[in-house]
Amino acid sequence: MTWLGLDNKVVVVTGGAGGIGRACLAAFHEAGAKVVALDRNPDTANTLMAEMDPTGQTALAYDCDIGQPESVAMAASFVEENLGGADVVINNAGILRPAPLSEVTDDDWNDLLNINLSGSLRVAKAFCPQMVAKGKGAIVQIASIAGSHPQPASGAYSASKAAALMMVRQLAYEWGPKGIRTNSISPGLVMTPLSAAFYADAKVKEARENMVPSRRIGDPDDMANTAVFLASDRAGYINGQDITIDGGLSQALMGLVPRPGY
Numbered sequence: 001m002t003w004l005g006l007d008n009k010v011v012v013v014t015g016g017a018g019g020i021g022r023a024c025l026a027a028f029h030e031a032g033a034k035v036v037a038l039d040r041n042p043d044t045a046n047t048l049m050a051e052m053d054p055t056g057q058t059a060l061a062y063d064c065d066i067g068q069p070e071s072v073a074m075a076a077s078f079v080e081e082n083l084g085g086a087d088v089v090i091n092n093a094g095i096l097r098p099a100p101l102s103e104v105t106d107d108d109w110n111d112l113l114n115i116n117l118s119g120s121l122r123v124a125k126a127f128c129p130q131m132v133a134k135g136k137g138a139i140v141q142i143a144s145i146a147g148s149h150p151q152p153a154s155g156a157y158s159a160s161k162a163a164a165l166m167m168v169r170q171l172a173y174e175w176g177p178k179g180i181r182t183n184s185i186s187p188g189l190v191m192t193p194l195s196a197a198f199y200a201d202a203k204v205k206e207a208r209e210n211m212v213p214s215r216r217i218g219d220p221d222d223m224a225n226t227a228v229f230l231a232s233d234r235a236g237y238i239n240g241q242d243i244t245i246d247g248g249l250s251q252a253l254m255g256l257v258p259r260p261g262y
């Protein structure tokens with residue numbers, strides 16, 4: 001067995017065409033796993049997977065909208081038929097609909113919760129029987145520090161991530177006896193297509209970097225490395241936990257408080 005024990009495991013990553021998703025796919029593939037990118041952007045997902053494995057044996061893509069129950073059910077069947085079922089699910093797909101709660105529309109609120117929260121549960125439920133059939137499994141939810149820390153214009157997003165964090169703990173409790181471990185990662189600031197607009201202005205980027213004790217913006221690989229560990233046998237007794245990966249940003253609150261004389 002290799003150190004991580006992920007050789008030939010089947011790993012499904014939602015939102016696999018995006019920044020953190022593609023980093024997860026690459027990291028699991030490098031660790032010896034067979035990977036499947038589920039995304040509603042199939043062109044990019046197909047291109048990425050073909051680059052990873054031109055033979056199409058160990059890296060596959062499937063057009064899936066996690067907001068649609070039938071689409072998720074079809075994706076689960078695809079993984080079962082082509083790779084014999086999933087061992088690991090990375091619930092990563094997510095969207096932003098920036099607006100203060102006082103202005104968020106019902107449609108935006110419902111769309112966002114349908115993808116960031118309900119979509120994650122839908123995916124977990126669809127792949128649960130496959131992991132049970134294999135005797136064990138692991139789910140890693142990509143949450144956010146926004147789920148624990150309010151921020152401007154982030155109402156629906158923050159609420160969805162807070163609920164996802166609780167869903168992870170609930171799944172850990174309910175599915176632990178089935179051999180499925182469920183944990184989450186709460187990224188801080190990460191440079192991806194989702195957040196690219198925040199970094200278009202170099203001054204904003206620098207100001208953000210200076211707020212982080214580690215003095216840099218996170219890289220998708222920072223998240224992927226932890227996802228690989230949490231899904232691996234090395235984390236075999238970790239269940240229902242959240243790991244914050246933010247370079248220390250969430251510990252920097254007291255640095256904002258003026259302290260004359262110090």
Ligand SMILES: NC(=O)c1ccc[n+]([C@@H]2O[C@H](COP(=O)([O-])OP(=O)(O)OC[C@H]3O[C@@H](n4cnc5c(N)ncnc54)[C@H](O)[C@@H]3O)[C@@H](O)[C@H]2O)c1
Nearest residue numbers: 015017018019020039040065066093094144187190192194
């Ligand atoms: N980038 C950050 O700073 C940051 C910080 C904290 C948390 N996160 C979380 O990390 C996760 C990944 O974010 P990212 O920054 O890589 O975003 P991204 O926009 O680069 O990638 C998201 C991917 O999800 C896909 N997607 C969206 N809705 C989908 C749906 N209904 N069905 C299937 N696929 C769908 C998109 O097509 C895209 O490929 C998200 O859950 C996000 O909330 C990101």
